[in-house]
Amino acid sequence: MDWSFLAFVIFATIAILGSLMVILQKTPVSSAFSLVLVFFSFAGLYALLGAHFIAALQILVYTGAIMVLFVFVIMLLGQDEKTTDIKDTSLLFKGVTTLGAIGLLSVFLRAVMGSKEIVAKGQYSEEKIKELGGNLQAISEVLFKDYVFHFELVSFLILGAIVATVALAKRKNTYSGEYHE
Amino acid sequence: MENSQQLTALLIWPMLGSILAWFIPKASQRIYSLFISIVQFALVIYVAYPVITQTGQGLEQTLPWLSDLGIQLSLKLDSTSVWFVLLSGFVSFVVLGMKGQWYRRNTRLFSSMAFFLIFSINAAFLSSNLIVFYLSYEAVFIPMILMVGIWGSSTKANSVFRFFLMSFFGSILMLVSIFYLSYLYFLKTGIFSANLNDLLKLSNENSPAMLWCFAGFFLAFAIKVPLFPFHGWLKEVYVNAPAPATIWMSAILSKLGVYGFIRFVGPLFPEAILSAQGILLALAAFSVIYAAFLAIQAKDPKALLSYSSISHLGFVMLGVFSMGASAKTSAIVLSVSHGLTSLVLFYLYDLIVKRKEDVSLEAYSGLAKKFPILFVCLFIGVLASVSLPGTFNFVGEFLVLIHAYPVSALCTILAGIGVIFGAVYMLKFYQKLGFGVSSDAQVAEVAEDISGFDLIVIVLILALIIYFGFQPSLFLGGMTNV
Amino acid sequence: MNEPWMMLIVACTVFLIGLMGVIFRKNLLIVLMSVELMLNAVNLSFVTFSKLHNSLEGHISVLFVMTVAAAESAVGLGLVIALFRTLKTADSDQIQILRD
């Protein structure tokens, strides 16, 4: 029983319980705060896996950006009162869903057992990363060397998201019905 | 086989007609259609002439079309197909001369569709590549559906759908069979081909697969002909269709099925046919009697004619399933004669209906007195339909039965009983229309007797029916050497 | 070091919890959050496998997934807002007009 294992157990428990809370909370706001909990515990898990940069990003992006967005919208739409939809849903529906999830889980579990056989073939072992000057250094190098295409593409993704959101969420229809040329 | 470039003309000309029809003013559409169809008929005769005279010599033409898909535009005019092509040329010419609402409403569409129909029919009869055959076989639906739908007497879409769906169901299974055959051929030789000549190499195989393929073909053609349990679509469509469509369907399209049996099923699946011959003959014979019974109880004269068509085609199928060259020839003769007869009957019935509309008679009766010449013609038509000796139908029916008899006496006798019932319903038909006391005294002044184009054409056909009744050697001579 | 498959089990569990949330929560905002949960779980899985393989591909992937998640939630929230404008609700039961 080493410390990292203990940390893992703690983070994992928080993550799972937190996610359960996300989907079982009555108000969106509490769901959102449960989600924050999950994000934090995930950050911890990343750190345990040695992905420190990712752990940091997790906090920054998810908790810092996405969650704020969520909370903002919740408040915007006035969705902070309690909803009872979880109770309204029929038991059968929930039951089937749970059964399905358990079934999937069992399949996944069986599948990930296969990961024990995985032989590492990448070049970025922990030593190598250290050699390169740490996690961030290594990632940056790979990101801007090999994955530059992805990177550019993602920029268009964000562009698309912006345009899409703007197009969707504009309050007033600015269309006047005539051409202005 | 002689290589000939003329066969494509039989396809190009109607296609051209179909396209040009859109540029012809409405008023002259009938003249235009007549012109195109007469030229087309003349073309057919010109092309077919050497085939008829030089017995056993056929014309062949192969154009590469979609060779990478195993499709070649191989056309073949031999002594089997030539009669069907001639028949369709003739029938089309007659039909397009008919006057009717199709020359008043959506005229351009009508002529265009008519020529497209002729094109597809010709393509189907000429093609010796199964895929091309299938293509044209199915292309026939499109104009047919439109004709029934647009100019038909009823807006009930169900009949059209039923017709289309049943036929399509059969034919698409045939397509699957064709695919499978060419796949078998591919397995054997490594080449994808749907040419009949190639696929014939499979015909001596006797495997379950061949039996299934046979079933696919059988279903397609049996629905088209139609044979007994597959005839459900027929009545409604025939009754609701405008006269040209009805004539085309009964005179030509049903022959597509017959032709399919003779041309493809017979040579491709001899084993399968032989093993199922009893059932097939029984089906054919039962079709004869069953349809005759339906005709007897039919109230609508057009329905009666439709059922009689099934009944007669039962005879044809009896000949086809008897196998053997002579029986095959007999079936072709009967097909042609049935084509001519049903042309006459439906044509004249349409004339009568038009006259009836003109004078608003409540029921048909005593019309013979008012339109004597029309009814003389109709009577000869009826006689041909009951295959009285001396008419072309007799030759066909007699030959069919005499060749079917050695194969299955029982079925022949059963079908023979249909001859009796044929007399019953056809006479009933004629009596209902022609005899008795007519209910309207003023008809004579309003509606005229048959005259002009109608008269000439009908007399011509009747003359042909009687002439071939005594001189069928034209049909028999060329076909014996096949 | 912990057995990596344990990490994967956590990932899978969270993923499926997210899936369950998407399926049976009616509040569209919570549904969106559940989608975020699923994406997070995937991230964890990527990082774990990345570690197993001594590779950085997984890390990079996580970066992109995060971006995508952000973009997606932006569009999703935009859609929810648009829906809220017309239907005055963010309840998934209300959006069953299109059916059959």
Place this chain on the structure above:
Amino acid sequence: MNLLLIVLFPFFGFMINGFMQLRSLKTGHKISSKQSGSIATFAMVLSFITAIYYFIQFSGQQEDGRLIEQNLFSWIKLGAFHVDFSLRLDSLSLLFTMIITGVGSLIHLYSIGYMKEDETPAKYFSYLNLFCFMMLNLVLGATMPHIFLGWEGVGLASYLLIGYWNQDTAKVGAGQKAFVMNRIGDLGFLIAMFIAYKYVGSLDLVDLQKATLSPKIASVVGLLVFFACTGKSAQIPLFTWLPDAMAGPTPVSALIHAATMVTSGIYLLTRISPLLLQAPDVLSVIAMVGVTTAFVSAVIACAQKDIKKILAYSTVSQLGFMFLACGVGAFDAGVFHVMTHAFFKALMFLGAGSVIHALHEEQNIFKMGGLSRKLPITTFTFVMGWAAILGLPPFSGFFSKDEIIIQSLHSQYGNQILFIMALASALLTAFYMTRLLVLVFFSPSRMEKETEEHAHESPLVMTLPLIALAILSLVGGFMHHSEGGHEEGQSIMIASVVVALIGAAFAFFRYRKFDKEEMTNQFVEKGLGIDVFYNKFFGNGVPLLAKGLSKWIEEYFIQNSMKFCTWMVEFSGSVLKSFQVGSMQVYLLMMVVFGLAFMIWILESVMQGVIFYGK
């Protein structure tokens, strides 16, 4: 001289009259019966003259030289199957030709007078010519299909002429009945041809006559041909159409339904007699059927009131005699009776026509009487016919009928039952014919005043044929050179004459003073219920069966199975559609469930059961 001429003259007559008729319809110009009738009669006379020419030619030749064959063209030739369209004249067909053209000419002549009042005589005469044309084809055809052509052709002409007055649907119905019943017989003919072709390989009559078949095949062919003959010649079981066929004009009845068409059965049987002789069983069947028909229809005739119906049943009865003759192997006697019967029965029909004509379409014999004074020539000629049918010497019937009765006992195939039944039929014949004669011509008048006043003798065109036929009835018997009197025949001859006289006397005394309508047995009058039975059984049964088929198989099976297919598709569509509930979360759940199922299924099959069952 060309054999074709015999056939062609009536054909031209048919064409000319037909075209004239069609033209007159167009122009409205009416054609008189004199015009069209003279053309038709002329055509028949020419044909008759041609026949006489051949008769003269034949009589100068030996028995075996009496054959002329003329191949016109090849009709149907397909592979091994070959039928020529050729005419063949031998003594048998010459005899029939002479009857057809001779009696035909007379009846055509008679018709000119009879159809004077008719609106469309040209149509009538064209039909009559068509009939003669077809009939000549029947007797001159050299092959079975050719005979069949004539066979069906006469049926057609018969149909047209019975339903000549087609405004009356009952008459058309009678024609239809005749045609259909003939067709039933024709089926036998057709199948006989098929079998014959299968076993003989040819349908030429000569080949058929020469052929030796196994007894079984021969009997089947014989029976089928006989079945065909029962249709055409109105024998049991297909005889019921003939009385109805009297709906047509009376000359038609005389020509078609007495003299010529109905005897074509005898012609056909005689033609294939070599085949029949190979099958003795068939012969006895033919004899039995013939004699039964003769007897039964004679019984029915006794109860009839309609003058034409009596003659019709009489015809059936006489035809029964002829079949009896064929059945006992005495084909000659049968043919001989055909000839004499043609004379006297045509005569009687025409006489009846004359009576009907005089009485304005009155046909009930109980509304006649005492016409001998008004219609002397008719009466006189009718008496001649009466004597002939009774078989009184020296009238023609005496020779032919007695020949048959003798043969029915003494022939190789004859027996006593046949003989006794034949005699009984002769007795009945005498009875009903005398009844007819007395009631129409000699008993007190029972006519209405008006008709009685208008009754008058027919014009010369009508009486001339009567006289001619009367003479023929008288002398017709001597045309046949009998092979000497049989020793035992003498007594039978006497017996039959006596029997006839007894019957005649009985009738004479019973009806001499009759002045009211006789109460006949309805059952017998209606044809012993046979016709009723047919009407009930087939007349209603076939439509019923048709309705049943159309309802149960067509509606419920065929149409409903199609509907069922549509329904199945639509039903499965609506079942599948019910998954489309509109809730995206349900969709997702379904995807998860399906996905899970697929996954487990695939993994199970790949890993062979390691997922849940362990390794």
Place this chain on the structure above:
Amino acid sequence: MFDSSTITLIFPWIILGFGIMATMLASSVRIETRLPAKLLTIFTLVLVMITSAKLFNLDTTITINGFIEVSHLSCMTLFFISAISLIFVVGSGGYLEKEKLHISDFYNLVLLMVLGASVLVSAKDLFVMFIALEVMSLPAYALVGFRRNDSRSNEAALKYFILGGALGAVYLLGASFIFGASGSTQLSQIFEWSKIHNGDVLLFLVGHILVLFAFLFKAAAAPFHFWKPDVYEGSPVAVTGLMATVITTAAFVVLVRLFHMVDFQSQSFVPYLESLKQLIRVVAVLSLVVGSTIMILQKNLKRLLAYSAINHTGYILLGLLGTMSKPEQIYSVWFYLAGYAVISCGLFLLLSQSETRNDQGLELVDLTGLMKRNPLVTALASIFFLSMAGMPFTVGFFTKYTVFMSSIASGEVVFVIIAAICTVIGAYGYLRPVALMVMRDPDPTAAEFNGTKSNQALIIMLAVLCLVLGVFPQALIQLTKGMELIP
């Protein structure tokens, strides 16, 4: 890493990128002026077409860093996608005007979608696929919900979005499993790995199946089809058309790649091939049956076309099934996609010309008696419907032909028979609108069809193309035969 030769290879995308930015700038100036945006979009798409056409004569397949493939397949698809989008951009102006949706954002989103689709078809890396998928999908969500004031449009967009998001996550999970099993996300490396791998493949299989599910969802194969009718019905017609063509095409290209991701010759994957075939069989048959049987019950035309699309998905999967054992038959899938895209492009453009009396979208009854009022539209619609039904002498026939041929050649006779029967059922569905148009008398409440001349010309062109390809499909078949699949 990008040398000059690589730049030429990715030139179409660069142009697209600049186009997108330019359009965005143009639209941000004044939102009411959309002509510049429209012209820019057209210009961009034409340029993309030209540049991608330039790449046709590329005789080798080039993979950039193992992520992106420039090959015949990708260039053709790129060309094709941009051509279809161009037609929609040119043709849907009137529709947008009518629906009051004509704002520059539309063009911007279309371009973004095209970019996503075009990258998707070239992607050789699971991750590029995912990003490209999102690049394609996000604008698509927005376009579906483009009628912001229409709750139906919103609903459709949300459904599409949530399901798309969830399935995107599923894809990612699958991708991570594959990555875990094989150590790479690049298809070529996975293929190499599968060749030599010998051992437990369960992790890979689960990942693979998940990935397949995600793209079966995008391709709307039953039982992952549920979103399609709802989304089709709710979205603007022009967008539906784009989805039916561009997204379907892209999704299928990826699906084909994913199905051929591993080397089935390899020892460990031999049993997997059969199971995978089983999966395709089941999914194909389900799609065929679901599509055809529900289609004949539909009243809404767009919904009908959605089910028809599901039905078509079934056919394409049948073709794919044929390619599983005979990869050279892959052209049937491409050919089918191309033919189907041409037909639905024409049909949706035609439908976008309609003016209904209510907002429920174009119902079937709105077509009643159209022939008497508008014969041209009737003729065009009939051609497209008959094409969809697979009637001879239309492109629809040969598309079905090749697909049937391909699966027969793999011995899948039973499934071809099922497909054939479904064709008959489907034909009934397509014939119903035709019959309504042709056989009935006009209904005064029925829809009007008013299109501009240029639009009509465009549609006529497409109809003629349908017919021409129905008689002379060689050229297209030759092209598609060049589109080989390189692992």
